[in-house]
Amino acid sequence: MRRLSGFFGLAAVLAALPFLFPDNYYVTVVGTTAMIHVILAVALNLFMGYAGQISLGHAAFFGIGAYASAVLTTRYGLNPWLALGAGLVATYLVSLAISRPILRLKGHYLAMATLGFGIIVHIFLVQADTVTGGPDGLSGIPPMSLGPVVLDTDMEWYWTMGGLMLATILFSLNLSVSRMGRALFAIHGSEVAAQTMGIDTPKVKSQVFIISALITSLTGSLFAHQQSFVSPDSFGFFFSVELVTMVVLGGMGSTFGAVVGAVLLSFLPEFLTVFEDYEVMIYGAILMSIMIFLPSGLFVAVAGFASRRLAAGRERRRC
Amino acid sequence: MLRVTGLSKGFGGVQAISDLSFEVREGEIFSVIGPNGAGKTTLFNMITGLYVPDRGKILFEESDITALPPYEIAARGIARTFQNLQIFLNMTTLENVMVGCHLRTSSGFIAGALRLPKVAREERKVREWAREALERCGLADQADATADSLPYGMMKRLEIARALASAPRLLLLDEPAAGLNDSETAEMAELIKGICESGVTVLLVEHNMGLVMGISHQVLVLNYGELLAKGSPEDVQNDPKVIAAYLGNG
Numbered sequence: 388m389r390r391l392s393g394f395f396g397l398a399a400v401l402a403a404l405p406f407l408f409p410d411n412y413y414v415t416v417v418g419t420t421a422m423i424h425v426i427l428a429v430a431l432n433l434f435m436g437y438a439g440q441i442s443l444g445h446a447a448f449f450g451i452g453a454y455a456s457a458v459l460t461t462r463y464g465l466n467p468w469l470a471l472g473a474g475l476v477a478t479y480l481v482s483l484a485i486s487r488p489i490l491r492l493k494g495h496y497l498a499m500a501t502l503g504f505g506i507i508v509h510i511f512l513v514q515a516d517t518v519t520g521g522p523d524g525l526s527g528i529p530p531m532s533l534g535p536v537v538l539d540t541d542m543e544w545y546w547t548m549g550g551l552m553l554a555t556i557l558f559s560l561n562l563s564v565s566r567m568g569r570a571l572f573a574i575h576g577s578e579v580a581a582q583t584m585g586i587d588t589p590k591v592k593s594q595v596f597i598i599s600a601l602i603t604s605l606t607g608s609l610f611a612h613q614q615s616f617v618s619p620d621s622f623g624f625f626f627s628v629e630l631v632t633m634v635v636l637g638g639m640g641s642t643f644g645a646v647v648g649a650v651l652l653s654f655l656p657e658f659l660t661v662f663e664d665y666e667v668m669i670y671g672a673i674l675m676s677i678m679i680f681l682p683s684g685l686f687v688a689v690a691g692f693a694s695r696r697l698a699a700g701r702e703r704r705r706c
Numbered sequence: 707m708l709r710v711t712g713l714s715k716g717f718g719g720v721q722a723i724s725d726l727s728f729e730v731r732e733g734e735i736f737s738v739i740g741p742n743g744a745g746k747t748t749l750f751n752m753i754t755g756l757y758v759p760d761r762g763k764i765l766f767e768e769s770d771i772t773a774l775p776p777y778e779i780a781a782r783g784i785a786r787t788f789q790n791l792q793i794f795l796n797m798t799t800l801e802n803v804m805v806g807c808h809l810r811t812s813s814g815f816i817a818g819a820l821r822l823p824k825v826a827r828e829e830r831k832v833r834e835w836a837r838e839a840l841e842r843c844g845l846a847d848q849a850d851a852t853a854d855s856l857p858y859g860m861m862k863r864l865e866i867a868r869a870l871a872s873a874p875r876l877l878l879l880d881e882p883a884a885g886l887n888d889s890e891t892a893e894m895a896e897l898i899k900g901i902c903e904s905g906v907t908v909l910l911v912e913h914n915m916g917l918v919m920g921i922s923h924q925v926l927v928l929n930y931g932e933l934l935a936k937g938s939p940e941d942v943q944n945d946p947k948v949i950a951a952y953l954g955n956g
Contacts, residue, residue, distance in 0.1 A: 558819040565818025565825060566811050566832070569797070573805045576794030583754050584872060585780035585809035594815060640796065 390564065393643055394556060400550045405542065413657065415541035421653035422548040423610055426555045428633040430602035430644055430651040433559060435631070436597035436640035437568065438595050439575030440490070441498045442504030443627050448600040449477050449623030450512055452607025457525045457617045471608040478604035479597060486593035505627050512619040524618025531612045544613045551609070555602060559642040571595055575640070625667065632674050638684020647686040648690055707732040707907055708753070708876060713762030715748055715931075722748040723931045726762070730876070730909055730924075735902050737910040737918045740928035741951070746911040747789055749928070750878050753909075754786050755779040766876070781809055785874035787865035789881045789911075795854040799845060802853050802864055803836040806871030808834070836871055843867040859890045862929060866897065876907045883914045895921050919943065927951070 406413045439552050455474030459465040460602050465473070489500045512519050519525065530539040538547055562568040572593050573581040582588050629652065637648030652670075656663065681688050708730040715723045722745040730736040738746050751766055755776035764772045771779050785806075794802050795830040811832060813825045840846050843863040848856060856864060862882055867878055879898065885892045895917050902908050902921075912918050918925060919939040927934040927948050935945040942948055 438715050561821045562815065563820045563827070565821070566808065566813050566828065567818050568813045569801060569805050570808060572801070573794050573808075576796045577792040579756065579776075580788065580792035580794065580868075581805070582776035583756070583780055583786050584805050584868065585777050586805075587775075587777045598815060 391557075391560065394553070394560060397556070398553055401553070406546065409666055414510070414598045415545050416592075417654060417657050419541065419545050419548050419613070421650050422545075422552045423606055423613075424630075424633060424649035424653045425646050426548070426552050426606045427603055427630055427644040428637070429552075429555050429559050430606075431630050432642065432645040433562070433571070434595050434599040435634050436638075436645065437571040437575065437607070438562070438592060440592065440596070442501040442596075442599075443492070443498050443631065444501035444503075444508070445599070445603055445630050446622045446626035447505045448478050448482065448603040449607040449620070449626070451481060452604030453611040453617045453622065454512060454519055454525075454607075455604075457528050457609040458609040460529055460612075461525055461527055462518075465606075467529065467612055470517070471531075471605065474608045475601055476602050478600050482597045482600035483593070486596045487589065490589065490592045490596060502624065502627075505624055509619055509623045512622060518658070519547065519619070522618060522619060524620075526616040528611050528613070528615045528617070530706045531609075538612065548613075550604070556642055556646065558602075559645075561581065567591065567594075572640075585682075588612065603632035623698070628674075629670060632670050635677055635687055636673060638687030641684065641687050641690075643690075644684050644686040648684070707765060708909065709763075709765040710753075711763050711765075713749070713752065713764065714760045715757060716751060716760060717747075721931050723752070723759075726928075726931070726933055727822045728926055728933070728936060730907060731944040732907055733902070733905065734923035735898065735908045735910060735921050737912060737922040737925045738928060739912065739915070739918055739925060740934070743930075744928040745930060745931040747880060748931075750880055750909075752883060753779075753878065754784060760886050777830035780872065783873075783875035784878065785872045785876075785880060786878035787862075787869055787880055789884065791861050791865060793853045793856075793861050793864060795852075798849070798851055799853055799856065799864055800833070800836055800840065800849040802840050803868050804832050806839065806868040807832045807835050809872050835873075836844075836867075839867040842870060842900070843950060844893070859886055862886065862894075865895070866901075870901065870906075875905060876909060877901060878909045878911075880911050881913060883912055883917050884909070891917055 404418065408414050428448065431442065434440050434442055452474040455477055456467060456470045459473055460467055460472035484662035485504060489497065492500050513522050530537050532538060533547060537545060538544055570581065570586045573584065573586060574588055574592060578588055633652050634645050636651060637646065638644030656666065677684065711727045713723055714767045738749065740746055748757065752759050755774050758773045763770060766782055768786060771782060794805060811828050812829055817825050837846065837849065840849055843866050845860060845863055845867055848860060853864065866879070866882065882898065883894050886894060891914060898908060898910065899921050910918070910922065922939050924937065925942045926936045927938050927942055929951045934951055935942050935948050
């Protein structure tokens with residue numbers, strides 16, 4: 388179980404925090420937002436970090452899930468779980484339709500194509516105002532219930548998002564030591580070699596794109612109910628860039644890298660109030676500095692350094 | 707086992723391979739030699755599906771594999787190495803070879819992510835196969851090293867180990883001895899002979915004449931994409947056309 392020690396450590400911290408700091412704004416409110424970001428970053432990391440692709444349009448899938456839930460529950464009175472299911476079906480169909488043509492592209496071209504996709508979805512959310520409420524968004528989204536519990540307090544959302552976050556992290560960690568996980572890493576390392584080893588690379592890339600999109604959409608649906616309000620601002624190009632920054636900041640390819648990146652970028656704005664005015668600039672600066680000085684990412688670099696020091700320490704003791 | 711007929715491929719104005727036909731028999735080491743730019747790697751890329759031939763047919767075990775996608779050709783039992791190494795540098799040595807076992811296993815995304823009992827069993831098997839392949843290529847003690855930390859000679863053998871892990875029936879080796887010193891080349895010759903003796907047919911592209919002539923059953927000489935000569939190593943070495951192509955017409 389050594390492989391999952393980080394996972395169990397995180398689960399313990401998650402369970403302990405509300406008891407150590409009861410009714411603390413940073414735990415229940417910012418913490419829940421951070422967990423939403425962690426889920427999204429870990430999902431994006433499957434596509435970006437594992438498979439070595441790039442998506443500048445993931446906010447669109449977050450938006451499709453959120454708006455499917457918002458529109459279907461407020462306008463048509465659908466059960467929130469059915470609405471969530473409908474969001475997943477919509478995301479599946481959209482991601483399936485765009486994955487094959489889009490994933491033939493590599494590098495800059497793929498970045499441009501996903502960027503275009505994200506912009507189209509965002510424009511749709513703004514313009515189709517008879518359905519989506521336009522720039523003003525939709526409010527009055529009813530709370531959803533998990534069995535007998537109606538999710539309408541911060542703490543209830545803390546546990547719900549915490550559970551989904553742990554499930555996503557476990558999914559990602561298990562995948563990394565499985566056949567398809569290795570296939571993704573292989574595509575990242577050399578797509579040509581991966582093909583000649585028998586990996587159906589177009590299919591595998593499309594599958595991981597769809598899985599990543601589905602997790603993102605599911606989180607979007609929950610987000611809509613948690614906020615009880617959605618507007619297109621939450622699903623624009625900038626949020627896509629924010630997600631990419633989280634993955635890159637922590638370290639591409641590492642699940643806990645994505646966790647660390649998402650947590651850092653969720654708490655930073657809270658502590659630097661000046662951050663708000665310069666948010667876009669600061670994200671840009673972070674992305675640039677990481678690319679130049681720490682291309683492997685903050686978490687991966689620090690963890691690598693620590694494990695080398697530990698190994699050196701063990702070596703010395705042996706002598 | 708592998709039959710190539712009338713194969714042609716051009717790039718713009720350059721005819722890389724023209725009207726090439728030959729047959730590789732099961733259990734032999736078949737070498738393709740020729741000066742740089744003779745079309746040897748182009749030939750490999752067509753057999754493994756990376757390039758689509760302009761004309762001609764490739765038959766493997768009597769079935770047509772011409773222009774199939776690379777992963778389907780791999781599934782038929784053809785594995786290869788690359789002249790300009792294509793190692794997965796983001797993985798360990800063992801993981802590289804474990805990727806080679808992709809075709810021998812079947813678990814998908816969901817099974818892997820949920821770590822079903824079947825997956826754990828499969829993983830044990832894959833590790834075993836991968837360690838065997840590393841052992842055969844003399845890399846057993848490098849299993850946990852990251853692939854990008856290996857010296858060049860070991861990377862060459864890692865590519866062979868990865869290809870062997872897929873349990874191929876035909877193995878294509880693209881210049882396995884390029885850049886190796888004499889003792890490493892001798893080890894490579896032993897390794898290739900061993901692979902052939904274990905029942906894997908080998909198609910070899912190589913510049914090192916000592917290696918080619920020492921281990922090959924048949925040799926084919928390519929010159930500007932055309933077949934210049936074909937036969938046993940002795941026949942080819944004594945062929946005046948071959949001598950002229952390699953040494954000039956004096």
